[in-house]
Amino acid sequence: MKTTIFKIDGMNCDGCAETIQSLIEKEPGVRMASVSFAERQARVLFDPQSVLEGRLVDLIEKPGFRVVARETAPAQ
Template sequence: MKNVIFKVHGMHCDGCAQIVQSVLKRREGVQTCAVSFAQGTARVLFDPVRVDESQLQAAIEQAGYQVEPHRDASGTVA
């Protein structure tokens, strides 16, 4: 399993965070995710064999939000 944190721009309320979380949870290979409107982040634990970071980023972008390069749980830009 791999843990990444995406910086998500364009969320205006908790409802936006719920949309992002719903989009991510529907992706095959996503184990858990937590999206914070207040912090503007999405933390995702996923199976890199079944889904990769670019697919997760694309899912968020298709929902209408902008995504900065993500960081893994250690803070390293991936």
């Protein structure tokens, strides 16, 4: 499993964060997604054998948001 933090531009409210979270959570291979409007980021735990990071970027950007950075979170 891998956790990646995606920094996101274009969120205007908690509803935006909920939209992104619901899109990511539906993707096979995603174990958990937490999207924060206040922090303007999505933290996603996923199986890199099942879903590629690029696919997650596509899901976030599909409704019109923009991923401006991403980083691998340290293992916990």
